[in-house]
Amino acid sequence: MTQRFDAVVVGAGVMGATTALHLARGGMRVALVDRGAICREASGVNAGTLTLHMTRAALIPYAMRGRELWLDAPRWLGMDAGARAAPGLSVAFTPAERDMLEHRAAARRQAGAPIELVTPARARQVEPGLNGDIIAAAFCALDGHITAYLTGLAYRRALVAAGVALFENAPVEGVDSGDGGFAIRAAGATLLRARRLVLAGGVWLERMLGWLGLRVPVKCLINQLVVTERLRPVMRSVLGIANGLLSLKQFGNGTVLIGGGWQGIGDPDRGGVEAIPDNLIGNVRLARHAIPGLAEARVARIWLDLESETADALPMIGPLPGIEGAHVIGCAHSGFTSGPYMGQLLADFILGREPERPLFDPARLIPPQPAASLESIP
Amino acid sequence: MTDLIVIGAGPAGIAAALRASALGLRVVLLDDQPQAGGQVHRAPAGTRPVPPSPEARTGTVLRDGLAGSAVEARPGHQVWSVSADFRVDALGPEGPCHWQAPALIVATGAQERVMPFPGWTLPGVVGLAAATLLLKAHGIAPGARTLVAGCGPLLGAVAAGILKAGGQVAAVADLAAPADWARRLPAMAARPDLLARGAGWAARLRRAGVPLLFRTTVAEVEATATGLRARLCPVDADGRPRPGGTVVEADAVAVGHGLLPSTEITRLLRVEHAFDAVAGNWAARLDGDGRSSRRGLYVAGDGGGIQGAAAAPLRGELAALAAARDLGRLDAGAQDRLAAPLRRRLARAARFGRAMAGLMAPRPGQVEAITPGAVVCRCEDVTRAEIEAAAAEGAREVNQLKAWTRCGMGPCQGRVCGDTAAALLARHHGIAREEAGLFTGRTPLRPLPLAQLTGEFGYADIVLPPPAPL
Ligand SMILES: Cc1cc2nc3c(=O)[nH]c(=O)nc-3n(C[C@H](O)[C@H](O)[C@H](O)COP(=O)(O)OP(=O)(O)OC[C@H]3O[C@@H](n4cnc5c(N)ncnc54)[C@H](O)[C@@H]3O)c2cc1C
Numbered sequence: 130m131t132q133r134f135d136a137v138v139v140g141a142g143v144m145g146a147t148t149a150l151h152l153a154r155g156g157m158r159v160a161l162v163d164r165g166a167i168c169r170e171a172s173g174v175n176a177g178t179l180t181l182h183m184t185r186a187a188l189i190p191y192a193m194r195g196r197e198l199w200l201d202a203p204r205w206l207g208m209d210a211g212a213r214a215a216p217g218l219s220v221a222f223t224p225a226e227r228d229m230l231e232h233r234a235a236a237r238r239q240a241g242a243p244i245e246l247v248t249p250a251r252a253r254q255v256e257p258g259l260n261g262d263i264i265a266a267a268f269c270a271l272d273g274h275i276t277a278y279l280t281g282l283a284y285r286r287a288l289v290a291a292g293v294a295l296f297e298n299a300p301v302e303g304v305d306s307g308d309g310g311f312a313i314r315a316a317g318a319t320l321l322r323a324r325r326l327v328l329a330g331g332v333w334l335e336r337m338l339g340w341l342g343l344r345v346p347v348k349c350l351i352n353q354l355v356v357t358e359r360l361r362p363v364m365r366s367v368l369g370i371a372n373g374l375l376s377l378k379q380f381g382n383g384t385v386l387i388g389g390g391w392q393g394i395g396d397p398d399r400g401g402v403e404a405i406p407d408n409l410i411g412n413v414r415l416a417r418h419a420i421p422g423l424a425e426a427r428v429a430r431i432w433l434d435l436e437s438e439t440a441d442a443l444p445m446i447g448p449l450p451g452i453e454g455a456h457v458i459g460c461a462h463s464g465f466t467s468g469p470y471m472g473q474l475l476a477d478f479i480l481g482r483e484p485e486r487p488l489f490d491p492a493r494l495i496p497p498q499p500a501a502s503l504e505s506i507p
Numbered sequence: 508m509t510d511l512i513v514i515g516a517g518p519a520g521i522a523a524a525l526r527a528s529a530l531g532l533r534v535v536l537l538d539d540q541p542q543a544g545g546q547v548h549r550a551p552a553g554t555r556p557v558p559p560s561p562e563a564r565t566g567t568v569l570r571d572g573l574a575g576s577a578v579e580a581r582p583g584h585q586v587w588s589v590s591a592d593f594r595v596d597a598l599g600p601e602g603p604c605h606w607q608a609p610a611l612i613v614a615t616g617a618q619e620r621v622m623p624f625p626g627w628t629l630p631g632v633v634g635l636a637a638a639t640l641l642l643k644a645h646g647i648a649p650g651a652r653t654l655v656a657g658c659g660p661l662l663g664a665v666a667a668g669i670l671k672a673g674g675q676v677a678a679v680a681d682l683a684a685p686a687d688w689a690r691r692l693p694a695m696a697a698r699p700d701l702l703a704r705g706a707g708w709a710a711r712l713r714r715a716g717v718p719l720l721f722r723t724t725v726a727e728v729e730a731t732a733t734g735l736r737a738r739l740c741p742v743d744a745d746g747r748p749r750p751g752g753t754v755v756e757a758d759a760v761a762v763g764h765g766l767l768p769s770t771e772i773t774r775l776l777r778v779e780h781a782f783d784a785v786a787g788n789w790a791a792r793l794d795g796d797g798r799s800s801r802r803g804l805y806v807a808g809d810g811g812g813i814q815g816a817a818a819a820p821l822r823g824e825l826a827a828l829a830a831a832r833d834l835g836r837l838d839a840g841a842q843d844r845l846a847a848p849l850r851r852r853l854a855r856a857a858r859f860g861r862a863m864a865g866l867m868a869p870r871p872g873q874v875e876a877i878t879p880g881a882v883v884c885r886c887e888d889v890t891r892a893e894i895e896a897a898a899a900e901g902a903r904e905v906n907q908l909k910a911w912t913r914c915g916m917g918p919c920q921g922r923v924c925g926d927t928a929a930a931l932l933a934r935h936h937g938i939a940r941e942e943a944g945l946f947t948g949r950t951p952l953r954p955l956p957l958a959q960l961t962g963e964f965g966y967a968d969i970v971l972p973p974p975a976p977l
Binding site for chain 1: 588590900904906907918951955969975977
């Protein structure tokens with residue numbers, strides 16, 4: 130069976146789903162293909178921190194706009210995905226952490242984040258649950274969190290309403306390019322044809338770019354998250370530590386989510402497999418140290434999922450060099466926060482509009498290819 | 508150094524541990540209960556005198572056997588994590604601890620299935636298995652006057668046990684008809700002892716004048732000023748409600764709709780599972796000796812498919828022999844020689860167990876009959892109507908359903924609702940249960956006090972990885 134579209138997007142995480150949504154709203158006939166269901170990988174199981182304290186400085190303007198979009202989701206996405214504004218704090222317990230805090234706050238402020246250094250006393254006013262041992266703190270009024278598990282439902286509704294053809298549980302096995310177009314081979318013998326292709330495979334982007342003969346290493350991080358049972362309010366901010374190794378917040382239902390990018394065991398083939406005991410204990414200790422009230426919590430669930438990173442730790446967003454009509458989007462640090470904005474930027478570019486902000490040219494990561502190889506892709 | 512870890516000290520786990528130990532393996536046996544014995548041979552808690560029973564006597568024999576063996580038995584240890592290389596983390600009376608071994612036998616038994624109905628989450632409504640726990644450990648009935656309902660052999664055991672403990676049974680409501688039991692007689696004849704006990708229970712209930720209502724289900728329970736009021740409803744062979752019905756007053760309801768193999772650890776370790784359409788449940792795919800699809804991981808007892816208490820120790824011993832062989836501690840010939848008589852006995856015992864499992868298999872009408880307002884996920888308060896709405900919006904798989912509705916996201920990790928939720932999705936879309944999937948296994952297997960996990964520590968004790976990039 131062959132179906133024709135104006136654009137086919139492969140990978141239905143927040144990056145691909147947003148791109149597909151805006152392409153369809155821009156008037157294109159769009160297919161969105163995923164090997165599983167919409168937003169069930171990184172985009173459905175992440176920590177949902179909408180913070181600037183942990184965002185890479187170069188991505189601050191994107192994250193600020195992404196955060197606004199999440200908070201505004203009922204308007205443009207059609208559903209409240211659980212985004213809530215909250216004050217953000219990053220704290221230091223040691224002199225070394227204080228130095229790092231000051232340095233990083235300055236860099237992020239320079240990039241546009243309204244982060245200010247505050248006294249420990251002020252930090253404890255913002256967050257009464259905080260450990261009194263902190264020696265320095267940075268505050269940002271623009272912070273918040275979101276229940277990531279609702280992303281799939283919210284996007285599915287919007288995509289269906291926008292008329293995007295959804296192909297779920299349809300792993301793409303390869304892409305043939307030629308004659309100025311692409312043939313996307315998805316499982317179940319579905320063949321999708323389009324002149325425009327968007328690869329949005331998250332941590333699987335290395336594999337996807339390989340379909341087009343491009344070799345771009347994508348590093349796979351295996352991030353650990355821990356969620357508690359519901360408990361009385363023990364905190365009200367989004368809390369981190371200068372070194373970026375803690376992200377902590379309590380949702381409206383009383384559960385507390387503990388993250389911070391501690392690593393577990395897993396890989397792109399098996400997904401996140403299991404926690405490393407020392408890393409689990411370290412992460413949870415850090416959380417309890419920061420918010421002592423957590424001592425009374427019970428851990429309900431621990432999980433791990435994959436985050437992608439390029440060689441220079443900046444995203445790939447834009448056209449692929451030398452392959453007319455092919456695009457890539459992904460590998461953004463804190464990409465869940467920025468996703469709704471980055472997807473819109475790429476869609477604008479594909480629709481022939483001037484994106485509001487620069488894309489992240491993937492060409493910088495792609496070594497020059499021997500010209501012949503592109504023609505001879507089977 | 509430990510050669511083998513056995514999780515679960517019911518009849519399967521104890522038999523596995525004893526056999527492996529007798530073969531010279533160093534064995535650790537873990538169980539969350541204060542004493543070994545499992546559900547069937549549960550030890551009296553010492554709170555009240557408990558009337559003697561054959562199960563309790565066997566339990567004593569098993570515990571004595573353990574005490575006299577080299578098995579390192581650790582009751583009172585709740586396992587919360589099992590890693591791919593069989594590091595088993597538990598929480599014991601002395602705090603967190605862990606063991607590691609090249610082989611692991613999972614003998615964690617079964618858990619109860621309760622098909623939701625309005626009122627099943629009320630205080631005073633308990634599972635049949637929970638009722639047997641009360642009876643066996645404490646010699647007390649769930650209430651002064653208990654309605655016993657559901658299906659399978661636990662109905663008779665619980666009802667008779669309540670009478671023995673001095674309680675009253677308001678009625679026994681059995682989904683099955685006498686003919687359904689009669690059809691299983693040939694298979695049950697394999698265990699004349701158990702058949703005789705079943706007959707004994709029936710006689711006892713008749714003598715006490717307990718109404719035995721066949722092809723009857725609990726449609727609804729509501730709380731009244733004085734206790735509980737249950738509406739009973741006749742059903743057809745498929746469990747579909749028929750017109751008519753009666754009302755029963757009681758102060759407790761013990762209800763259960765069969766048993767589900769506990770698959771938490773095997774799901775966690777991502778071994779292959781298969782859906783048994785006859786029994787209506789998932790279990791790890793195993794070879795005849797209990798080997799799973801993961802090297803070194805074995806499943807014994809009801810956790811590998813419901814076959815009953817008589818089959819359990821045989822499955823335990825077979826798994827122990829297989830483990831000993833796979834560890835190079837027993838040669839193939841010896842394993843075959845030792846396993847042959849066990850396999851023969853197992854074939855007989857399993858026939859009985861499977862006949863019982865057949866009686867407990869969910870009937871299609873039971874799932875259909877769940878009312879829209881009935882709570883399916885009790886941890887997160889998710890009703891059938893909410894599940895149907897998610898299905899209508901495209902949720903086809905249970906983990907997707909979980910993300911959309913929080914069904915199964917609570918502290919029980921979907922143990923209670925997972926099967927019903929999957930059955931509802933499958934029914935909604937007309938898809939196979941395989942397609943509706945299984946909740947992904949996650950640690951901790953039971954909620955874990957955070958303070959126990961961290962222990963007491965200072966900031967300097969936290970080993971920090973390198974900082975995240977700016
Ligand atoms: C545990 C964790 C916590 C995080 N916490 C935060 C946070 O607090 N804040 C924040 O901003 N960011 C966070 N992130 C990062 C964020 O989740 C990601 O940057 C973002 O979700 C990536 O989106 P994506 O669309 O690029 O990738 P994904 O969401 O992974 O989507 C990729 C999609 O491609 C599909 N796919 C793969 N192969 C194929 C194939 N062959 N055929 C078809 N489809 C295929 C996959 O199924 C998947 O749906 C976290 C990440 C993790 C893992």
